Amino acid sequence: NLVAAVPLQYSIPASVAALAYLNGRWRLGSDLKNLYSFIITQVIGNIREKKDAVNLFYKFEEHAKTSPDRVFLIYNGKSFTYKESYERVLRYGTWLKTKFGIQKNNVVAIDFMNSDTFIWLWFGLWSIGAKPAFINYNLMGTPLLHSVKASGTAILIVEDEVWGTLDDETKAGLQAANFREDGGALQVLPFTSSVALEIDNIIGKREPNEARSGQKLNNMAILIYTSGTTGLPKPAVVSWGKVGVSPDLVRRWLGLSPEDIFYTCMPLYHSSAAVLGVGGVLAAGCAISIGRKFHRQGFWDDCRASKATVIQYVGETCRYLMSLPPSAQDKNHNVRMAFGNGLRPDVWPAFKERFGVQTVAEFYAATEGPSALFNLSNNSFSEGSVGVSGAVIGTLLGGTSVVVDMDFDENKPVRNAQGFCTKSKPNSPGELLFKLDETDIEKNFQGYYKNKGATSSKVLRNVLVKGDAYFSTGDVLRRDHEGRWYFCDRIGDTFRWKSENVSTAEVAEVLGQKSKLLEETNVYGVLVPGHDGRAGCAAVVLSPEQQAKFQASGAVDAHTLQELASHAQKNLPRYAVPLFLRVFKDEQASNRTGTNKQQKHMLREQGVEPSKVTENGDMLFWLAPGESTYRQFGEAEYKMLSAGQVKL
Known part of the structure; x- marks a missing residue:
């Protein structure tokens, strides 16, 4: 027997090493953990449905009873325990029912920036069996009118500060006598400090369970809107199964405990912060610290003040944090994990190293999607991937x-x-x-x-x-x-040039390596007169140092243009090198959503017609045939292309 002939002191380490190898090669440990989490959360969801308790109000109520003094919410320097939060939710629910006569399953639209009031309204609606529709507070004009109307609501509660940003035409549209699809009027309530005071003086009443009964896992819990990057926002139905099962799965995947403090300044109108952030915290019974909105300068100060252990990011958030000047305080925090989606491969390792964040929990999902991918990354093996499956x-x-x-x-x-x-x-x-x-x-x-x-x-x-x-x-x-x-x-962002497929994400990743020159890069394909397919165009925000030079002189540094062209030509196939470069006049012009995700459709429509690009102060450059640097592209060059005098 060969095994019996191996001394014990050698066989055990060898066995451990073999098991470690197999685990690393096939990721048995993480797979089994994820599989167990998936099964147990499905079982819990089914049990809740059988008990007619899929509404997460019951989970909130449970924490208020079992851990009344544990902190649930930190906002604007104030802390609210689960008991205090529960009492506020009941007051808001009572106010909503008496003020508006809201009934079971009614949809109510709320248009708020991140705040404690957002949470109270949200769970207050759930407490009386109603359903919230989360409106993106950045919307104005047609997109806002469309979003509210598409929810079918008869009531819009809008934060006073948000209401103040709307123009008179939009306000008039919302207050039109026949605003709703059924021809009725919309009740619009700007939520002022006097309204908040009115609610504070109400005695909250818990509605009987019948007010929330009859809900199944696939019934609607919330309406959350698509980002509108490909048209007007669409209200996606987020089910009780998704708001219950997904957060519980995330809580187990992240290893959240009651001692954790989860920080997010991502907008609560989006599923990442609302369903996975607030929902995940509720599943774990820990605390959530909410930032009003994303400000890179105050991000880490908020984390330190709240003693956050987990932070949430979406889109380009981590890149923006990397653009901050290095500080001795960079690693002075309690954050052990960054959780989110959209962390680019070129930023990933640098972000971990600079800020001392041990773990990145990257996921891939869509608000309306039925599944997701997960990558809990502690090493370089899975850096840059949105999911890992063994x-x-x-x-x-x-x-x-x-x-x-x-x-x-x-x-x-x-x-x-x-x-x-x-x-x-x-x-x-x-x-x-x-x-x-x-x-x-x-x-x-x-x-x-x-x-x-x-x-x-x-x-x-x-x-x-x-x-x-x-x-x-x-x-x-x-x-x-x-x-x-x-x-x-x-799909639709990938474009063909010279009979080859060009991935905008891969081109942006290469250009993003020039972080000393560029803060943000958005790549897309543009139609060019006299040419088949689409040529690559990179719309960029310069780094703070370069941006200061640009705004002072009104010109982009020639060395910067040459270095970008050289880097692209050395690191990309010829067909993938952006032939056009659009430099935004400032960061605010860079076309991104409230969740720091880039938008391309407007940029694609404007193309490389100089009059459309430069009307807002942006500058346009091109890599002309035989050139090794980007040069300014104006009406004369555009006419040459249109006349067929230049072949790219």
Whole structure:
């Protein structure tokens, strides 16, 4: 017996080493933990449904009874315990019911910046069995009117400060006698300090359980809107299953405990901060510290003041924090983990090193999507990936997600002669699809509120076999041989030039390596007169030092233009090098959402017509044939292109 012949002092370390290798190679530990979390949260959700207690008001109430003195919310220097918060929620619920006559399942729109009042209104509505619609406080004009109307609400409660930013035309539109789809008027209440005082003097009443009864996991809990990067915002139905199961899953995945303090200044109108942030805190019974809005200068001060242990980021947040001048205080905090989505690979390791953050918990998901990808990263192995799945997850849950080959000219999956899609090979980009129950689509995908057309457009049928159904994410991802998932692009953002597909995310990542020159980079394809396809254009915000020079002189430093061109030409295929460079006059002009995500559609529409680009003070440059630096691009150059005198 060979094993018996091996001395014990050698066999045990060898066995441990072998197990460690297998765990590292196949990620058995993380897979088993995630699988257990997935199963147990589903079981808990089903139990809640059987008990007719899917409303998270009951979880809030439970903490108020079992841990009344534990802090739940920190905002603007004030702390609120679970008991104090619960009492406020009851007061707000009572006020909402008596003031407006709100009934069970009514939808009420709230248009607020981050604040404690946002939380009280939200849970106050849940306490009486009503449903909130979270309006993006940055919206004005048509997008705002559309968002409120699409919710079907008869009531809009808007923060006084937000109301003050709206123009007279928008206010008149909201207050029109026939605003609603049914021809009725909308009740609009600007929430002033006197309204808050009125509520503080109310005696809160807990509504009986019947007010919240009859809810199933797939019923609507909240309306949360898409970002509107591809058109007007659409209200996505966020179910009780999602607001209950997802936060519990995240709580287990992150290892949140009652001692943690979770800091977010991401907008509460978005699912990341609301469902995963507040919801995750509620699942763990810990505390959440809320920032009014994102300010890079005050971000770490807020973290230190609240003694935050976990921070949340979305989009370019971490890049903006990296643009701060280095400080001796950079690592003076209690933060052990950064949790969010959209952390670019070029920023990831630098952010961890500079600020001493041990763990990055990156995920991929969509507000309306039925599933997600997760990557809890403590080392360099999974840096830059939006998800990691090992052998266990791949085997048992492999059918729940699939990447399929794309036709990037038509922006849709390729179908073979039999009409089915083709699975993409490892490391080959394609659209990520999530499996749906073809017999009950609404079980995991509730779609968009009262919008069957938009809902059905997200469901693909007959993908791999006849009759199956998948959720179309609209995103291009790739998965490597090691089980790491990487985000490539939004469908429609990838463009073709010189018969090659160009990933805007990959080009932005390369340019982002020049952090001393650029603070932000947004890449997209533009139509060029006399040319097929789209040429690459990079719209950039200069670094603070370069921006100061730009604003002082009105010109971009020639060395900066040459260095950017050289870097792109050395590190990108010729077809992927941006031929145009748009320099924003300032950071505010950079077209990003309230969640620090970049928008491209307006930039694409403006293209490289100098009159459209420069009307707001931006500057436009191009990499002319044979040139090694970007030079200014104006009307004369545009006329040459239009006349066919220059071939790119």
